[in-house]
Amino acid sequence: MFQPKRMSRILIAGSKDQMDTIVRELYHQHAFHIEDFVEKEDEAYEGFKIGMPLDQASDASSELIKIRSLENTFEISPGSVDATRTQASTELKAGVDRTLAALVEDVEDLTAQRSKVEAQAKAFEARVNALEPFAPVSLDMDLYHGYESVTVFAGYVESDVEIPVPHEKQYVPGGKGRQNFIIVFVPASEAEAADRALLEAHFQSVPIPDGSGPVSDLIYDAKGKISQLNEQLERIERTLEEKKNEYGEVLVAYDEYFTAIVEQAEAPLRFATTDDAFVAEGWVPSEKVEGIIASLTHVTGGKVYVTELEVGDDAKDVPVEYDNPRFSHPTELLMDIYARPRYDEFDPTLLVSIVFPIFFGLILGDVGYGLVLLAMSLGLRKFIKGEAGRQLLDTLRNSSIVSCIFGVLFSECFGFALPWQSIIYSRHLNIGGEAIHHPMVVELLIVSVWIGILHITLGRLLHVWNIRHAMYQDSHATKKVLEQFGWLSTMWGIIIAVWSIFPIPLMLDLTGFPPVAMGLNAAGIVGVVLILLGIVLIGQESPLELMEIPTIISHVLSYTRLVAVGLSSVAIAMVTNYIALDLIIGPQLESLTIVGVVIVLMGIVVLLLGHLLNVALGLIGGGLHSIRLHYVEFFTKFYNGGGKKYMPFGMRRKFTEE
Amino acid sequence: MADPVMTLEMVEASQMGMKAVGAGLAVGLTGVGTGVAELGIGAAAVGATAENKDMFGLALLFTVIPETIVIFGLVVALLLLF
Numbered sequence: 001m002f003q004p005k006r007m008s009r010i011l012i013a014g015s016k017d018q019m020d021t022i023v024r025e026l027y028h029q030h031a032f033h034i035e036d037f038v039e040k041e042d043e044a045y046e047g048f049k050i051g052m053p054l055d056q057a058s059d060a061s062s063e064l065i066k067i068r069s070l071e072n073t074f075e076i077s078p079g080s081v082d083a084t085r086t087q088a089s090t091e092l093k094a095g096v097d098r099t100l101a102a103l104v105e106d107v108e109d110l111t112a113q114r115s116k117v118e119a120q121a122k123a124f125e126a127r128v129n130a131l132e133p134f135a136p137v138s139l140d141m142d143l144y145h146g147y148e149s150v151t152v153f154a155g156y157v158e159s160d161v162e163i164p165v166p167h168e169k170q171y172v173p174g175g176k177g178r179q180n181f182i183i184v185f186v187p188a189s190e191a192e193a194a195d196r197a198l199l200e201a202h203f204q205s206v207p208i209p210d211g212s213g214p215v216s217d218l219i220y221d222a223k224g225k226i227s228q229l230n231e232q233l234e235r236i237e238r239t240l241e242e243k244k245n246e247y248g249e250v251l252v253a254y255d256e257y258f259t260a261i262v263e264q265a266e267a268p269l270r271f272a273t274t275d276d277a278f279v280a281e282g283w284v285p286s287e288k289v290e291g292i293i294a295s296l297t298h299v300t301g302g303k304v305y306v307t308e309l310e311v312g313d314d315a316k317d318v319p320v321e322y323d324n325p326r327f328s329h330p331t332e333l334l335m336d337i338y339a340r341p342r343y344d345e346f347d348p349t350l351l352v353s354i355v356f357p358i359f360f361g362l363i364l365g366d367v368g369y370g371l372v373l374l375a376m377s378l379g380l381r382k383f384i385k386g387e388a389g390r391q392l393l394d395t396l397r398n399s400s401i402v403s404c405i406f407g408v409l410f411s412e413c414f415g416f417a418l419p420w421q422s423i424i425y426s427r428h429l430n431i432g433g434e435a436i437h438h439p440m441v442v443e444l445l446i447v448s449v450w451i452g453i454l455h456i457t458l459g460r461l462l463h464v465w466n467i468r469h470a471m472y473q474d475s476h477a478t479k480k481v482l483e484q485f486g487w488l489s490t491m492w493g494i495i496i497a498v499w500s501i502f503p504i505p506l507m508l509d510l511t512g513f514p515p516v517a518m519g520l521n522a523a524g525i526v527g528v529v530l531i532l533l534g535i536v537l538i539g540q541e542s543p544l545e546l547m548e549i550p551t552i553i554s555h556v557l558s559y560t561r562l563v564a565v566g567l568s569s570v571a572i573a574m575v576t577n578y579i580a581l582d583l584i585i586g587p588q589l590e591s592l593t594i595v596g597v598v599i600v601l602m603g604i605v606v607l608l609l610g611h612l613l614n615v616a617l618g619l620i621g622g623g624l625h626s627i628r629l630h631y632v633e634f635f636t637k638f639y640n641g642g643g644k645k646y647m648p649f650g651m652r653r654k655f656t657e658e
Numbered sequence: 659m660a661d662p663v664m665t666l667e668m669v670e671a672s673q674m675g676m677k678a679v680g681a682g683l684a685v686g687l688t689g690v691g692t693g694v695a696e697l698g699i700g701a702a703a704v705g706a707t708a709e710n711k712d713m714f715g716l717a718l719l720f721t722v723i724p725e726t727i728v729i730f731g732l733v734v735a736l737l738l739l740f
């Protein structure tokens with residue numbers, strides 16, 4: 001909690017004939033984060049080379065390619081299929097030649113047939129397209145070819161053409177989407193003159209399709225063939241669909257099975273090897289070191305050397321695995337979007353997982369919208385698969401529950417008041433002139449500023465913690481700690497100075513002291529001293545940082561968005577209700593006429609659309625603004641990020657078991 | 659001669675109106691300011707995210723930084739009105 005999982009660096013050395021066993025055991029343990037070996041000019045690694053993949057790699061890879069192509073045909077992937085049962089690896093291995101080979105053959109056959117039929121259908125469609133212009137001309141198709149002394153021109157023209165030679169002509173004027181079509185028969189000897197005349201009218205020749213008999217019959221035949229082919233195509237698609245339903249899960253199980261084999265076989269590519277031995281370096285969670293060493297010694301019968309190495313002082317080398325209670329697991333997504341924490345720094349995931357929903361609830365603060373979002377977060381579970389989606393929905397669920405709680409406190413439900421007065425400061429606006437009491441905007445704003453002051457103070461203190469716990473302690477550490485206190489001192493100095501000048505509700509009133517100098521009273525002087533002290537402390541670490549001093553004020557005031565964005569969503573809801581209820585109830589319901597019914601319907605539409613818009617805005621506003629307050633205002637005070645993700649060698653099996 | 663009570667009411671009403679105008683200007687102009695500021699950042703952020711999906715978090719962060727301007731406008735408007 002509050003820090004990533006503790007890691008230990010271990011080194012495994014053994015002879016090459018044990019490599020297979022060791023790799024299999026490491027894969028099974030699913031805890032060893034391999035540090036890739038890079039060939040380098042280092043004396044300690046002289047003579048070491050990157051290893052070669054194990055024998056089974058190439059076979060398994062080619063099987064995997066086949067499986068993936070089938071998955072493509074079926075449009076499935078291991079991520080999109082739910083496991084109903086797990087299959088034993090031995091069973092799968094036995095079925096490779098039978099089940100899998102047969103399936104691959106069947107499906108390849110079907111897809112080949114499918115593309116053949118599709119190509120045929122395309123050809124007939126092209127024929128129909130070629131024949132169609134000839135349809136309006138009442139000539140049989142065989143009259144168009146087979147002449148020795150007559151030339152036939154067929155094609156599109158811009159307008160009717162006068163042919164200056166003896167000829168026979170069929171002109172079909174174009175219509176909607178069709179061009180003018182012309183067919184001209186001329187003696188072969190006069191063809192050149194006819195051609196010239198046609199060209200002047202921008203004649204575009206079309207090929208004359210072969211065939212005999214009336215054109216309409218030919219088109220009818222071709223269309224019949226197309227529908228036959230389409231039926232065939234549908235049959236093939238149906239068979240494929242059946243295959244997909246029957247074998248889809250087996251297929252992804254095979255995918256997983258072979259992926260495991262390939263990953264194991266390719267592991268030596270990440271090891272340092274000599275002709276007879278190999279060395280693997282990597283990370284395991286400290287609590288698992290003993291277990292790993294014991295199990296490796298056990299499977300190899302003691303023919304392996306495993307030792308724990310020094311961790312070193314560069315935190316960026318250490319892979320980072322979150323160590324949080326289950327409750328804050330979903331929030332790790334929000335952390336990863338920004339950056340994974342570095343190994344030696346404070347992991348704020350738990351804080352974010354508590355504060356984020358509170359901010360969200362404070363902004364949305366409406367029972368109705370909260371329930372809508374809650375329903376959404378539960379309903380979308382069916383459609384959104386995968387780890388990240390789940391985490392997002394869980395975060396949304398927590399946030400909407402807190403929204404409901406704040407809705408009860410604010411006494412709000414879709415912008416209407418609940419049957420009680422708001423328990424904390426009211427956000428009910430005076431829209432439509434019905435509300436008796438005013439919203440307590442000033443109080444709310446001050447509360448939000450308080451939240452900001454405390455949140456930022458916490459952030460600065462966490463920075464001090466980070467400096468003290470850094471793995472690499474440079475000589476500037478003390479200066480950096482003093483700088484953080486400088487920031488705090490400046491911020492609180494400003495706050496005290498403000499308190500000494502203006503009386504602000506809900507905050508300390510320090511205006512009562514007698515004035516001392518320059519219109520400042522004793523408290524004001526304390527404030528100014530704190531500011532000056534802070535500036536000195538910030539400047540001693542880096543004078544450039546002094547530029548950032550105005551952000552103290554803007555960051556604290558930025559927290560007022562908690563109230564401002566919330567109030568705007570209340571305003572939208574209340575305006576929607578005001579307009580819609582006016583339309584729905586108004587005078588219409590007293591004496592219902594046709595127009596009245598239409599107006600009532602319009603009112604309902606306005607009500608639905610308005611609240612739909614407000615739910616979307618509430619989701620975006622509540623989510624984005626809360627996370628932004630964390631990312632920009634909170635994290636910039638202490639958080640570095642940039643940790644490497646801990647990716648243990650092995651896999652979480654979903655469809656198979658060893 | 660105008661009734662003095664009437665005049666006072668009129669003055670109050672017009673003050674209220676001016677406040678409302680001021681509040682509107684505060685939100686409207688800061689909104690424009692935020693929009694102009696986010697214009698460039700947003701375009702660059704979308705580009706960067708298209709190149710590298712990992713940039714999304716940082717891109718979002720950069721894009722919403724000018725949002726503070728309009729929030730200040732909103733706060734000023736709220737303080738004016740209530």
